[in-house]
Structure formats: C-alpha cells, structure tokens
Amino acid sequence: MKRRTLLKSAVALAAWYGLPSAPLFAAARGNERIADGEARPFSFEGLRERARQLATAPYQDGARRLPETLAALTPHQYNEIGYDPAHALWRGQSDRLNVQFIHAGMAFDQPVRMYSVDPDSGQAREIHFRPELFDYARADVDVSQLGSDLGFAGFRVFKAPSLDEKDIISFLGASYFRAVDGSYQYGLSARGATVNTFADGEREEFPDFTHFWFETPAPGASRFTAFALLDSPKLAGAYRFVIDCADDGVVMDIDSHLFPREAITQLGIAPMTTMFSCGGHQRRQCRTLHPRVHDSDRLALWRGNGEWVCRPLNNPPRIQFNTFGDQDPKGFGMLQTHRDFDDYEDVIGRYHDRPSLWVEPKGKWGAGEIQLLELPTTGETMDNVVAFWKPQQAIQGGEALSFGYRLHWGARAPVHTDLARVRATLSGMGGFPEGWAPGEHYPEVWAERIAVDFVGGELKAFYDGDIDVDTQLDTSAGQVKDLHVLWVKDLEGFRILFDWYPDSDATDPVNMRLTLSARGKVISETWLFQYFPPPKEERRFPPFPGSQA
Known part of the structure; x- marks a missing residue:
C-alpha cells in the first residue's frame, strides 16, 4: 500500500460480523x-x-501481483470476505481474546506473515494462508x-464478550493500526514510523509491517504481546507491543x-494520522447537514x-506544515474533545464516539520537534492530518535508534493540566458590537471575530473573588x-472575544497565541x-436582507 487515499478507503471499511461461534471442542481442534x-x-x-x-x-x-479475482475487488466486495471464527488464533485457549486474520485484496498486495509463539517454550510456528x-x-x-x-493483509483482535462480532484493534495496510474504546468506534490511526512525510525533494515512504508474532496470552488475561518486523527502502525495525485491552x-x-x-x-516517531474536515472555527465549510465532521479536533x-x-x-x-520544538516531551496527542451527538448530528459516522490518541514517551527523547502536516480536503474520506516526533539529530545509515512509548x-x-483548558474555538463575522445586529448596513471595514473559551482550573475562584484575569494575545x-x-x-469559564483586522492583502496564515494570567502567573x-x-x-459581508446588493 503506497497511497494515503487508498489506505483511508480500506481502513474505513465496516467491521465484518462473523458467523455464530462454533462449539468449543470444534474450535479448539481448529486452533490446533x-x-x-x-x-x-x-x-x-x-x-x-x-x-x-x-x-x-x-x-x-x-509486494506481489495479486490474482485478478482479488485485485479487482471493490471495497464492498473486499469487506464481504469473512474470517471463519472457528479458526481464530487462541480459540479454545483464551476466553478473553482472539485474533482473526485479514485477507489480501484490492491494493493490499504486501504479504504479511503471521506466527504463533508459545511463551513457555519460546517456539514459534507460522500460520500459513489457506482458503479454509x-x-x-x-x-x-x-x-x-x-x-x-x-x-495475509493484516489482523483484527476481538475481546469478550464480542469475541466474534466487534473488533477492538486492527492492523491493516503498511504500518497503520487502530484501536477503540468502549464505544467500539474506530477513528484516527497510528503508524509504526514515517519516512519523509513532508521533506523537500524527498519521496515519502510507507514502511510495512511484514511479519507478526503473537504470544499466547495467559488464561483469563486481557493483555497480550505481539512483535513486528518493519521494512522499507530506507528503514528496518523491530517492535514489541504489550497491549492491554481494558474496558475503557x-x-x-x-x-x-x-x-x-x-x-x-x-x-517520524509515534506518528498518528487523523481527519479534520470542518467544525467550530471552520463550520462554514460544513456544507452537509452536520455541524462538525472530524476524527480529531x-x-x-x-x-x-x-x-x-x-x-x-x-x-x-x-x-x-508546522513544527513545535521541544526537549524531552512529556506527551502529545490528537484529541476528540467534542463528545456529544448534538455536536455532529451524524448517525453513520458517529464522530462523537471516536477515540482520542495520546502518546506517552518512556524515558527522555532528547531534542526534537512535534511536526504537524495539514492537507486540504473536501470531505471525510481522507486522513488529511499527520503528526509525529522528529528527533533533532541527523539520521544516518548504519545507526541503531530506540524509542519507547505508550x-x-x-x-x-489519560492526563490533563490543572490549568484552565481550551473548550472551543469559534469564528465568524466581526466589526460590530457583540449582542447587536449590524443594523441596516454592515460595517464598512471587514473583520473576523474570534472567540476562545477557557474552562476549568481556578477560573471560577478568580471570578468569584473578583480577581482580574488578564490576556496575553x-x-x-x-x-x-x-x-x-x-x-x-x-x-463556568471565560470567553475571550476579539476582532482581527487585516493590515494587508496577504493570505498567508496568521499565527495567534493566547494565554490567561492572574496575579502575575499563567493560569491557562x-x-x-x-x-x-x-x-x-x-x-466583504453578505448582502443585507432586503437590500439591492
């Protein structure tokens, strides 16, 4: 898989719902x-x-040329290929978890080899593809x-009580993978690594996970360990995943x-890929019935x-393309903070149920940058946002690099600040007093009104105590x-409201920075x-109703 758009179309496939479970004794024989x-x-x-x-x-x-019967499949046809749950890995060995493998097809032409590992003996056996x-x-x-x-193309992990119905983890395409929370709703994706996502004169690579090894979990455990081999023209790698499938x-x-x-x-280390189409400060781009469309905000x-x-x-x-320099970051992530159905009014996408993803570095990562790439999109069918950690040091061939993270x-x-937090960012027509209609005519000078809501922290105490809250904008x-x-x-928070007026005809992006302070210290x-x-x-403002404009 080499194209981000194809990856998105594939990972957006609906989860396949399997056949009723086979009797336990038959399933155990299949697993053997x-x-x-x-x-x-x-x-x-x-x-x-x-x-x-x-x-x-x-x-x-x-990568190899797939048989025509697989290469010509549409996404719907590809999704109709089901895995027989009677042959799930760990069937009859674990009552909490199982693994089902994903068929090759469409643009998934990189064979992925799968192995089962006995943790007691340290012996691994390959799981070969076969139609049955x-x-x-x-x-x-x-x-x-x-x-x-x-x-195979990849795999899915299922957890009790939905051992054959709703998967909670999916590894599919290049080094992409996703997981869910208790909503069972997929959203953004993570990747094993990125190579030259946005580098002048360099072609982007999509490293592949080419092999996986699965340790058989202990009876009753909701945690398991998997290992992966990564490969691409510029990079090889070894990964260990210790995965805890908690209820939340x-x-x-x-x-x-x-x-x-x-x-x-x-x-790119600990990369994540998500979609932001419209909403909030860009709600005017929401041309469907939905007031928001995004996996992360x-x-x-x-x-x-x-x-x-x-x-x-x-x-x-x-x-x-934006960069945020740092030294030994404590964490970063793509968050979906608007979590009410009313925020989206979407009964199909259910964006209010989509998970956030937080990266917690283990140890010190040194100097580097969080890098953020945002691409224009006209809808919700393409992941158009990528973020990752880029080490400051030059990466040379023959090196050995190690990064640990959760x-x-x-x-x-899983963590949040005790300071006041940003609730929302809104924008719209400016140039007139808030709470007043523009009148018979709009203002003569165009302006954009921007509102930033801060909630939490000590804000209520400052307000109740009649303490001045200052802004640094x-x-x-x-x-x-x-x-x-x-x-x-x-x-129970503050709204910071201001009008922004251009001082030139330039359309270059304008960077804005805002914090709140009180009694000489930052409180947000x-x-x-x-x-x-x-x-x-x-x-210019739209024509005033009833005018001749």
Whole structure:
C-alpha cells in the first residue's frame, strides 16, 4: 500500500460480523491446526538482530501481483470476505481474546506473515494462508486462483464478550493500526514510523509491517504481546507491543528499535494520522447537514518544560506544515474533545464516539520537534492530518535508534493540566458590537471575530473573588481590536472575544497565541491558532436582507 487515499478507503471499511461461534471442542481442534509451520526458536533479541541485519542488505520489495479475482475487488466486495471464527488464533485457549486474520485484496498486495509463539517454550510456528480459514459465502472470489502462499493483509483482535462480532484493534495496510474504546468506534490511526512525510525533494515512504508474532496470552488475561518486523527502502525495525485491552480503552506499550539503511531527512516517531474536515472555527465549510465532521479536533502538547498547548486543527486552503520544538516531551496527542451527538448530528459516522490518541514517551527523547502536516480536503474520506516526533539529530545509515512509548486509545487523554483548558474555538463575522445586529448596513471595514473559551482550573475562584484575569494575545500579522474577557455562567469559564483586522492583502496564515494570567502567573494552557485570511475580493459581508446588493 503506497497511497494515503487508498489506505483511508480500506481502513474505513465496516467491521465484518462473523458467523455464530462454533462449539468449543470444534474450535479448539481448529486452533490446533491453524499454526501449521515448523517450530523455530523466537525471541525479541533475535528479532532486533534480524532487523539490524536486514538494514545492512539492499531492500527487497515483497509486494506481489495479486490474482485478478482479488485485485479487482471493490471495497464492498473486499469487506464481504469473512474470517471463519472457528479458526481464530487462541480459540479454545483464551476466553478473553482472539485474533482473526485479514485477507489480501484490492491494493493490499504486501504479504504479511503471521506466527504463533508459545511463551513457555519460546517456539514459534507460522500460520500459513489457506482458503479454509476464510468464509467466501458473500464474496465473489474465485478461490481456485488464490494459490497457497498468498499471506495475509493484516489482523483484527476481538475481546469478550464480542469475541466474534466487534473488533477492538486492527492492523491493516503498511504500518497503520487502530484501536477503540468502549464505544467500539474506530477513528484516527497510528503508524509504526514515517519516512519523509513532508521533506523537500524527498519521496515519502510507507514502511510495512511484514511479519507478526503473537504470544499466547495467559488464561483469563486481557493483555497480550505481539512483535513486528518493519521494512522499507530506507528503514528496518523491530517492535514489541504489550497491549492491554481494558474496558475503557486500549493501552499499547511499545518498544521500537530502528535501523536506517541510509540517511533519512525526516524520520517520524509515534506518528498518528487523523481527519479534520470542518467544525467550530471552520463550520462554514460544513456544507452537509452536520455541524462538525472530524476524527480529531486538536493537537495537544505537554512540553518538556511543563507547558500545555492546545493547537486546534485546520482544513487549510493549501498544504500547511508546522513544527513545535521541544526537549524531552512529556506527551502529545490528537484529541476528540467534542463528545456529544448534538455536536455532529451524524448517525453513520458517529464522530462523537471516536477515540482520542495520546502518546506517552518512556524515558527522555532528547531534542526534537512535534511536526504537524495539514492537507486540504473536501470531505471525510481522507486522513488529511499527520503528526509525529522528529528527533533533532541527523539520521544516518548504519545507526541503531530506540524509542519507547505508550499509546493510550480512549475518549480522553489519560492526563490533563490543572490549568484552565481550551473548550472551543469559534469564528465568524466581526466589526460590530457583540449582542447587536449590524443594523441596516454592515460595517464598512471587514473583520473576523474570534472567540476562545477557557474552562476549568481556578477560573471560577478568580471570578468569584473578583480577581482580574488578564490576556496575553499575540498575532503575527494584522490588528486586534475590541478584545473582551467575558464570564459565561453556562460554561463556568471565560470567553475571550476579539476582532482581527487585516493590515494587508496577504493570505498567508496568521499565527495567534493566547494565554490567561492572574496575579502575575499563567493560569491557562496556551492556545496556538493558525488563521487563514480570505483573498481581498472575499473580504466583504453578505448582502443585507432586503437590500439591492
């Protein structure tokens, strides 16, 4: 898989609902046969050495031409290929978890090899593709074309009580993977690594997870360990995933060991990919019946110096790339903070149920940058936002790099600041007093009104104590006028309201930074915002109702 748009179309496929469970004794017999390869020793140390050796040899592209019956499938047809739950990995061995494998097809032409590991003996056996593992009853597939060495495209993890119905983890396509919380609603994706996502003169690579090893979990356990081998033209790597499938979300404890084949301009660590189409400050772009359409609404940063940052996401008019320098970051993530059905009015996408993803670095990562790429999109069918950590050091071939981190998938981040937090960012027509209609005519000078809501922290105590709350607002261009600090009883927080006036015809993005302070200390997280002024010819108000304009 080489194209982000194809990846999005594939991961957006609806989860397949399996057949009724087979009797336990039949399922156990099926599980005994699923790992049919020769027993071989396996260890994470051996996998790291394999990745290191792999990086010393020229890259070998493992993608292959799929049989026509698979290559020509539409997403709907591909989704109709089901896995027979009687052959799920760990069936009859675990009453809490099982793994079901995903068929090759469409653009998923990289064979992924799967292995079952006995943790007591350290022996691994390959699980070979064979048609009897799958259910083709609803799929138009000519099984005679498939052969016996097709491999798999990925896998899904199921957890009791929905062992055959609703998956909670999916690894599918390149090094993409996703997880859910108790809502069972997928949203944004993570990746093993990124290579040259936005690097001048460099072609982006999509490293592949080419092999997985699964340790059989202990009886009754909701935690398991998986290992993966990653490969691409510039990079090889070994990964260990210790995955805890809790009721309120999934936590993945990840140890990654990366071995560049050659110099890499832009290496992305703990990358995540999400979608922001419209909503809030860009609600005018919501041209469907939905007031919001997004998997995530902000990038949150907990910087190494303790500062908390809220960066609202954009659907920009053109490609935007931003960097946020840091030293030993404490955490970062893509958050979905608007969690009411009324925010979206979407009965299909159910965006209010989509999880947030928080990265918790293990140990010190040193100097580097959180890098954010935002692409314009016209809808919800493409992940248009990517964020990751880029180490400051130059990445050279022959090096060995290690990064440990935890991924928290859940409705909210596992940590939050005690300071006041940004609730929402809104924008609209400005240039007249708030609470008044513009009158018979609109203002003569065009302006954009921006509102930022802060809630939580000590704000109510400051308001009740009649303590002045001050703002520090900086913009990279234009002028700020009519700034107001308004207490909103319904929110038990402050709304910071101001009008922004352009001082030129430029359409370059305007960077804005806002914090609240009281008694000489900062009392809020930092709001970082990127506003896109419209072209000069669009800086006008709509015709006043009843006018001749």
